[in-house]
Amino acid sequence: MTGQAMRLSAVEGDIARLSVEAIVNAANASLLGGGGVDGAIHRAAGPQLLEECRTLGGCATGDAKLTAGYGLQARYVIHTVGPVWQGGTAGEDALLASCYRRCLELAAAHAVTSIAFPAISTGAYGFPLARATDIAVATVSAVIATQPAITRVQFVCFSREVLALYRQVLARTDHD
Ligand code: ADP
Numbered sequence: 558m559t560g561q562a563m564r565l566s567a568v569e570g571d572i573a574r575l576s577v578e579a580i581v582n583a584a585n586a587s588l589l590g591g592g593g594v595d596g597a598i599h600r601a602a603g604p605q606l607l608e609e610c611r612t613l614g615g616c617a618t619g620d621a622k623l624t625a626g627y628g629l630q631a632r633y634v635i636h637t638v639g640p641v642w643q644g645g646t647a648g649e650d651a652l653l654a655s656c657y658r659r660c661l662e663l664a665a666a667h668a669v670t671s672i673a674f675p676a677i678s679t680g681a682y683g684f685p686l687a688r689a690t691d692i693a694v695a696t697v698s699a700v701i702a703t704q705p706a707i708t709r710v711q712f713v714c715f716s717r718e719v720l721a722l723y724r725q726v727l728a729r730t731d732h733d
Contacts, residue, residue, distance in 0.1 A: 567723035573601035579633040603628040619655035639678030671709040
């Protein structure tokens with residue numbers, strides 16, 4: 558394993574329950590709540606999270622905004638808005654990469670050392686899972702090479718199938 562690869566891992570579970578400094582939320586542009594990961598995070602964090610989100614004025618696709626974690630174990634939630642899949646020719650790949658990059662930049666700006674990501678855009682937003690996983694792992698690997706303070710990044714998988722895929726892509730990355 559290379560230095561970068563040792564900082565990355567995939568785990569199965571509910572991201573809202575993780576004990577890391579920051580968890581990433583796959584939100585929608587309003588930041589005012591949705592289903593999937595977003596619903597789970599807001600339920601676990603409590604109503605104060607939505608109150609803070611209301612003050613943020615939404616978030617552009619490919620960008621990210623940070624809030625406190627309130628009732629979560631995580632100190633921060635970094636809300637990012639993934640692209641809705643439209644067939645692959647509407648800049649979706651670059652926008653998804655931008656989500657991962659912006660989240661890590663915000664994390665570093667707040668001295669976060671450990672962060673967990675869900676599989677952004679692969680639920681309601683319909684991004685093909687294998688393609689999204691390649692982008693997630695490649696982008697995070699490249700960005701953390703320039704952010705030494707981020708020592709631990711976890712990809713949180715909501716099923717065994719997703720976990721198996723992430724592990725395969727991470728193993729391939731180890732040998733690059
Ligand atoms: P998007 O709208 O960006 O597609 P979703 O929340 O619909 O976001 O789904 C993103 C991914 O997160 C999907 O792969 C989904 O299975 C997964 N997911 C849903 N709930 C959770 C959770 N509580 N923890 C981790 N991953 C989750």
